[in-house]
Amino acid sequence: MASFVRYTLDGKTCLAEEGTQLVAAARDSGVYIPTLCNHPGIPPKGSCRICTVLVNGIPQTACTTKVVEDMNVTTGTPELEAFRKAVVEILFAEGNHLCPSCERSGNCELQALAYRYRVTVPHFPYLFPKRDVEAWHPKLVKDHNRCIQCKRCIRGIHNAEGKALFAFGKRGDKVVINIDPDTSRDIGDELAQQAMDICPVGAILRKGKGFDVPIGRRRYDREPIGSEVKP
Amino acid sequence: MSSSIAQTVKTVVSRYGGDATRLMDVLIDVQDELGCLSHVTTARIAHTLGVPQVDVEQTVSFYHFFAREPRGKFAVYLNDSVVAEFCGRGEVARAFEEAAGCRFGEVTADGVVGLFHTACIGMSDQEPAALVNGQVFPALTPDKARELVAGMRAGKTVEELKGGRTGDGQNAHPLVRALVHNHIRRRGVMVFDHYQPGEALRKVVAMSSGEVIGVVKAASVRGRGGAGFPTGMKWDFARRAAGDVKYVFCNADEGEPGTFKDRVILTERPQMVIEGMAIAAYAVGAQRGILYVRNEYRYLRSYLEHVLEDMRAQGLLGAAICGQSGFDFDVSLQFGAGAYVCGEESALIESAEGKRGEPRDRPPFPVEKGYLQKPTVVNNVETLCSAVQVMLKGAEWYNRLGTEKSKGTKVLCVSGDCDRPGIYEVEWGFSVNDILQEAGARDVQAVQVGGPSGSCIGPGEFGRVLAYEDLATGGSFIIIGQPRDLLKDVVLNFARFFREESCGSCVPCRALTGMAQVVLERVIAGRGTAEDVERLQSWQKIMRNNRCGLGQTALNPVVSTIRNFRPLYDARLAPGDPRFVPGFDLSAAVKDYEAAVSKG
Amino acid sequence: MTAKAPRARKIVATTSLAGCFGCHMSLLDIDERILDLIELVEFNKSPIDDIKTFTKECDIGLIEGGCCNDENVHVLTEFRRHCKTLVAFGECALMGGLPALRNFLPLKECLEEAYLNGPTVAGENPGRIIPHDPDIPKILNRVYPCHEVVKIDYFLPGCPPSADLIWDALVALVTGKELEPQYRTFKFD
Incomplete structure (x- = not known):
């Protein structure tokens, strides 16, 4: 039998099952906390930091925080919103995000967040890093220009033996996500599709897929990201 | 294959x-x-x-010292820290390049010499220093560099390159035989006083674990790595944490540029550190200890193995320590492979588990779920030494040392522009001026207290004292003389350091460390604007939301100098019409084209 | 008509730097509102009326495209000198856009591919010449977004920005009201 706890969310008293991830609990209470590296069903990592909220006054990532009794959560101060917008801008300036030529445009979570925060030009210097496009894999293309190093593919995609297909390489501003030639060798279309779907941006693509939904009917064409959470 | x-x-x-x-x-x-x-x-x-x-x-690929290709019969890692540069590192590097006939980052065609940059190797009191196949060559000059390369080419071994010389103290121990010097300038009562291995431990086993923690708490021992977390509380959490197996880690991964105290302590007082681990183990109920030492100190490996063996033989490690049945604890060595961030306790644990040194999300804290998900205490080398003395001499004795809120002593690593760089063990509460005077520093422009992640202060603040309540420090104390170009010689070097050492997990740290370098270089080149400076300052707020201490403090070198040395920035700002971006340099932007179309 | 024409018309200049003129096409795509536009503004230097050089100081400059050569830089600088308010519109002006795909390659490699080694060059360039002449612009080492060269006051994203966004922005600028872009019009593609 699940036990429920009472906690405060933006000044309102809410109930949640004890131990629920704060992002999910807030969503159930009608409060949208933006996320990027978080994905339902895979262990949270807290690396994009965009879901940072104040837990009892202290900044903490909502994806790695579990709801406990009497927790006091503030999700939307002007400072937090400015921080989130900054994270989106930083990601745009850090990588090479050429939306007009991207297969994921319109269905991209990073782009959708930029729309939500009305990002035009980042207040950060464009780095235009030199990054590779890997196309050796029979089923997948990895475009490192677009990768935001959220690790969703690392955490979420495993082969039939439960072994990882993806892993980080290097460190700092040189980190890359590598595909294991061995564990990814015999993957089918279904797993390739899962890998493409788990990527929030257009960094993992299934070969031969893309641009299959016309402009105007894509996920974020009409409604902003987060609109599915109704207050 | x-x-x-x-x-x-x-x-x-x-x-x-x-x-x-x-x-x-x-x-x-x-x-x-x-x-x-x-x-x-x-x-x-x-x-x-x-x-x-x-x-x-x-x-x-995470660790600096792991090589994907051969790095030469002799791999030379020349430190490129701020202090090394102060001491003439540039000329030594040029001498190496000329003598070897290859650039840094390369190996000579004959495969004999490889030259590589590396971050601070813990020798700031004897720079410029290099690691050659793991052995330290301190106080280099261009002549010595040429001589070393000639020796390598002549087929000498690394031992022969050392020329049969050794440094002082245990650096001369047959299992160390290092050219390194201790430079202990001031002996305090905690680490470098008289010490008899096992004395504290024998006292401890007569007490209950709760009593031991009680003493450490009463003494208000705080972590010496820089953050200052109360040690007794940490031990208590780990003691209360559920777990059949518990671990005690000693963090000897000092990577903060300008820090070298762990090296000297591990050289002169290794038994004390290990005894401290055993005391912690007794207090929390741990069976295994791991002494995590940075790769740069691998020259101490055989010596430390020997010390561990010796302590086992004396009944200070192993089964039934000090004859106390049920008190079984042993320590093994774990070496890092070159990553500053592993000094963060959860990253250190990840690294010890064979992974990338990426800090973990908290909670859970290591005291609940640490190494292999078991309760784990991670203590700094110096903290463990303090614990030994507290158990020997009591909380009251300890509380008489230091200030109101900072008890005991601190081992400072003094380096940079002064006559007597080295180790100074002082009571908390010493002022910056006191240290400067003892170290023989004149004409001081600034002091970097606590390393790059600490703060850079000017003469107006030299009256401040070293204490958790004023200037907290993990030990690094870098003196910067008047003639130095603070922005170019110091701040830019630190900015590069953080860019290279970010683990890359959190977005702000991964990206802003590099972006800060870009903007800083622009300002230094005289093409920055006041807006650029404001921007750098405003990024600090963003960095505070990074997961770990490295990320949260990575812009400190920039931000603390903007705060304390603003005129140095303002003097470099580009003049002119604000409608045009001075950072854009048309003549530089067309250079590639002109080169591509030029004849010949 | 959605906005009342003010007595004195604002003077507008437009240009396309390293762009494809798609943003200008989108500007013309405002359909019948183009008649309102003519009442709202007077065009000066612009491909729309083919005025080649500034004949007066302008209120608003609209910039399409980023800077890929020194002539782009020159034009952009002229716009900054002659326009009170400068608006960059379209992805290329904002971040370099598709021309910036070359930013990850050394210029030398791009030029050699285009003029010496590319599959379409065979036999056509016996002198192995990369075009250069005092009369042709010098190519920059990379493509620069406009705000990296001059101060830009406003940015309109899109590839191209939708006609509605451009219209809303112009009306806002002319009437001095703040622009709150509608979600539907605010796109990067």
């Missing part, structure tokens, strides 16, 4: 029981034997351990 690779990998992996969590040890040993960790080798290691190759690669 060459059979020697397969054989080496097989031998090394079985040495560590085929345990994938011992990957760091496996990689270090395999590299020792094969010279590098090529893709063929990592594939073999992955296969032998039964893990995906990308998992091995992610660890290998």
Whole structure:
């Protein structure tokens, strides 16, 4: 039998099952906390930091925080919103995000967040890093220009033996996500599709897929990201 | 695949029981034997351990000292820290390049010499210093560099290159034989006073674990790594944490530029550190200890192994320590492979588990779920020494030392522009001026207290005192003389350091460390604007939301100098019409084109 | 008509730097509102009326495209000198856009591919000449977004920005009201 706890969310008293991830609990209470590296069903990592909220006054990532009794959560101060917008801008300036030529445009979570925060030009210097496009894999293309190093593919995609297909390489501003030639060798279309779907941006693509939904009917064409959470 | 690779990998992996969590040890040993960790080798290691190759690669590629290609019969890692640069590192580097006939980042065509940059190697009191195949060559000059390369070419061994000389104290121990000097300028009562191994431990086993923690709490011992967390509280959490197995880690991964106290303590007082670990183990109920030492100090390996063996023989480690049945605790050594961020306790644990040194999310804290998900105490080298003395001399004695809120002593690592760089063990509460005077520093422009992640202060603040309540420090104390170009020689160097040492996990730290360098370089080049300076300052707020201390403090060198030395920035700002961006340099932007179309 | 024409018309200049003129096409795509536009503004230097050089100081400059050569830089600088308010519109002006795909390659490699080694060059360039002449612009080492060269006051994203966004922005600028872009019009593609 699940036990429920009472906690405060933006000044309102809410109930949640004890131990629920704060992002999910807030969503159930009608409060949208933006996320990027978080994905339902895979262990949270807290690396994009965009879901940072104040837990009892202290900044903490909502994806790695579990709801406990009497927790006091503030999700939307002007400072937090400015921080989130900054994270989106930083990601745009850090990588090479050429939306007009991207297969994921319109269905991209990073782009959708930029729309939500009305990002035009980042207040950060464009780095235009030199990054590779890997196309050796029979089923997948990895475009490192677009990768935001959220690790969703690392955490979420495993082969039939439960072994990882993806892993980080290097460190700092040189980190890359590598595909294991061995564990990814015999993957089918279904797993390739899962890998493409788990990527929030257009960094993992299934070969031969893309641009299959016309402009105007894509996920974020009409409604902003987060609109599915109704207050 | 060459059979020697397969054989080496097989031998090394079985040495560590085929345990994938011992990957760091496996990689270090395999590299020792094969010279590098090529893709063929990592594939073999992955296969032998039964893990995906990308998992091995992610660890290998994280650490600075793991090589994918051969780094020469003699791999020279020349420190490029601020203090090394102060001491003439640039000329030494040029001498190495000219003598070897290759650039840094390369290996000579004959495969004899490889030249590489590396971050602070813990020798700031005897710079410029280099590691050559793991052995330290301190106080280099261009002549010495040329002589070393000539020796390498003449077929000398590293031992022969050292020329039969050694440094002082235990640096001359037959198992160390290092050219390193201790430079202990001021002996305090905590670490460098008289010490008899086992005395404290024998006292401890007569007490209950609760009593031991009570004493440490009453003494208000706080962590000496910089953050100052109360040690007794940490031990208490770990003691109360549920777990059949518990661990005690000693964090000897000092990587903060300008810090070298752990090196001297591990050289002169290794028994004390290990005894401190045993006391912690007794207090929390731990069975295993890991002494995590940075790779730069691998020259101490045989010596430390010997000390551990000796302590086992004396009944200070192993089963039934000090005759106390049920008190079983042993310590093993774990070496890092070159990553500053591993000094963060959860990253250190990740690294010890054979992974990338990426800090963990908290909660859970290591005291609840640490190494292999078991309750783990991680203490700094110096903290453990303090614990030993507290158990020997009591909380009251300890409380008489220091200030109201900072009890005991602090081992400072003084370096930079002064006559007497080295180790100063002082009571908390010493002022910056006191230290400057003792170290023989004149004409001081600034002091970087606590290393780059600390703060840079000017003469107006030299009256401030070293204490958790005023200037907290992990020990680094870098003196910057008047003639130095603070922005170019110091701040930019630190900015580069953080860019290279970010683990890359959190977005703000991964990206802003590099972006800060870009903007800073623009300002230094005289093409920055006031807006650029404001922007750099405003990024600090963003950085505060990074996961770990490294990320949260990575812009401190920039921000603290903007705060304390603003005129130095303003003097470099570009004049002119604000409608045009001074950062854009048309003549530089067309240079590539002009070169591409020029004849010849 | 959605906005009342003010007595004195604002003077507008437009240009396309390293762009494809798609943003200008989108500007013309405002359909019948183009008649309102003519009442709202007077065009000066612009491909729309083919005025080649500034004949007066302008209120608003609209910039399409980023800077890929020194002539782009020159034009952009002129716009900054002659326009009170400068608006960059379209992805190329904002971040370099598709021309910036070359930013990850050394210029030398791009030029050699285009003029010496590319598959379409065979036999056509016996002198192995990369075009250069005092009369042709010098190519920059990379493509620069406009705000990296001059101060830009406003940015309109899109590839191209939708006609509605451009219209809303112009009306806002002319009437001095703040622009709150509608979600539907605010796109990067």
